[in-house]
Amino acid sequence: MNNVKFFINYSGFCLANVKHIIKGQKSKLIKFNALYALISHPDKGYILFDTGYTRRFYDATKSYPNKIYANETKVTITKSNEVKSQLESIGIKTEEIKHIIISHFHADHIGGLKDFKNANIYCSKKSYNQVKLINNFFAFSKGILKDLIPIDIETRLKFIEDISVKKEDEIFQVKYDLFQDKTVMIYNLPGHAAGQIGILLKTLKSKYFLIADACWDIKAITKNKLPNKIVRIFFDSWKDYISSIENIKKFKKLNPEITLIPSHCSKTTDILISEKLDLNAL
Numbered sequence: 643m644n645n646v647k648f649f650i651n652y653s654g655f656c657l658a659n660v661k662h663i664i665k666g667q668k669s670k671l672i673k674f675n676a677l678y679a680l681i682s683h684p685d686k687g688y689i690l691f692d693t694g695y696t697r698r699f700y701d702a703t704k705s706y707p708n709k710i711y712a713n714e715t716k717v718t719i720t721k722s723n724e725v726k727s728q729l730e731s732i733g734i735k736t737e738e739i740k741h742i743i744i745s746h747f748h749a750d751h752i753g754g755l756k757d758f759k760n761a762n763i764y765c766s767k768k769s770y771n772q773v774k775l776i777n778n779f780f781a782f783s784k785g786i787l788k789d790l791i792p793i794d795i796e797t798r799l800k801f802i803e804d805i806s807v808k809k810e811d812e813i814f815q816v817k818y819d820l821f822q823d824k825t826v827m828i829y830n831l832p833g834h835a836a837g838q839i840g841i842l843l844k845t846l847k848s849k850y851f852l853i854a855d856a857c858w859d860i861k862a863i864t865k866n867k868l869p870n871k872i873v874r875i876f877f878d879s880w881k882d883y884i885s886s887i888e889n890i891k892k893f894k895k896l897n898p899e900i901t902l903i904p905s906h907c908s909k910t911t912d913i914l915i916s917e918k919l920d921l922n923a924l
Contacts, residue, residue, distance in 0.1 A: 644825045645846050647921040648681040650903065650914055651728060653694020654719030656750065658906075663858045665870045674715075676750040677905040678725050679852060680734075681843065682921050683825055688734060689741040690761070691841055691852055692905070693754030695719040696726075702749070702789040703782075711749070711782040719753075726757040732919045736760075743826070745854035745905070746835035747773045748785035756792050763792075764820065766830070767801045768837030772878075783876065785835065802828050802839065813892045831856040831890075833883025842900070845924055849900045851893070856886045860907045863890055 658674040660667040679691040697719055703712035721727055726736055739758045744765040745751055755763065773786055781788055792798070806818035806828065818828040820841075827842040831853060840853040861867035868887075874880045894902060904910060916923040 644684065644823055644844070646681050646683050646825050646843055647845060647924075648679050648843060648850075649916065649919055649921055649923045650677055650679045650852075650911060651919060652676060652723070652911075652915070653678050653696070653725045653728070653754065654699075654717060654723050654750070655695075656715035656717045658715075658858075662870045662873050664861060664867045673908065674750075674858075674906045675908055675911065676719075676753070677903075677911060678754075680729065680919070680921070681826070683741075683821070685823070686741055686821055688739050689743065689826070690725065690739055690754075690758070691743045692745055692751040692854070693725050693742065693758070694723075695750055695753040696724045696757065696790075697721065698756065698790055699749055699753055699787070702787040707779055708782045708787055708789075711785075711787065717750075724757070725754040728919060743820070743828075743839075743841060744769070745831075745840065745852075746838040747791070748835060748855070749787045749790055750785075751854070751905070752790050755790065755795070759792075761798065762800050763795060763798050764800045764802055764805075766837035766839050767803055768832075769835065769839075770799060770801070770837070772836040784878070785876065813889050813896070831886045833879050833881075833886045834877055836878040838878075838886075847924060849897070850903055850924060851890075851900050852903045852905075853890060854905050856883075856890060857904050858906050860902065860904055860910045862887055863894065863902060 652675040655673045655675045657671045660670045676694040678694045681689040737760045739761045742761045802818045811817040820826040831838045831840045834855040
């Protein structure tokens with residue numbers, strides 16, 4: 643497996659209640675940071691994993707029914723926190739981003755897609771099919787805001803099932819070698835969202851498994867502290883969610899050296915974020 647460089651950071655946040663994140667906890671609002679990763683590939687250049695929030699979220703939720711989404715999540719995002727602005731602050735132009743991997747199509751993961759007009763967009767077939775087919779009126783209830791999706795997305799979509807090298811995996815059944823060089827390995831992590839995927843990266847320092855929203859808190863993996871049952875109505879499949887949790891547990895047991903990175907678990911991610919956006923940080 644070849645090496646890449648990458649860093650993670652936040653692009654805005656919403657508010658979430660701890661009692662929903664972990665069953666049995668007392669009611670308390672906490673920040674749910676929108677995580678993204680910038681990857682530097684030896685041949686493919688810059689790659690984004692998710693794109694966080696942008697201020698477009700406010701426009702997309704001005705009217706009902708999408709306004710319900712905004713009322714429930716209380717999103718905060720400023721221009722300087724948007725991925726585009728963060729990258730420009732270290733001299734990376736939007737047109738230099740040629741590849742974006744989308745874990746799933748919830749608003750806190752695709753908010754910046756429209757900023758990167760030259761990028762191919764990689765996702766699973768199932769994740770995009772849900773976006774394409776879901777009724778506009780009910781899309782918000784599954785975390786989807788169609789106004790955030792580029793109008794030309796279908797000309798740039800690359801389905802991982804079609805373009806990757808498919809390999810057998812003893813835990814996840816299959817995995818995908820995105821660039822056919824073992825630098826970015828993709829795993830199916832369904833449950834929280836239709837067709838959700840995670841990526842395994844190896845740097846010179848370590849290995850990292852970015853598991854998106856396969857769990858909200860790392861304790862779901864380490865201590866079986868699962869979300870409150872009320873969130874099931876927002877998940878794509880509770881059965882698949884539990885299956886993904888169990889698969890990650892098995893994967894971690896077999897690969898204890900790998901760091902798991904859930905997108906919203908600040909206890910995990912805060913210590914991995916450097917003050918400067920440094921591709922050598924991890």
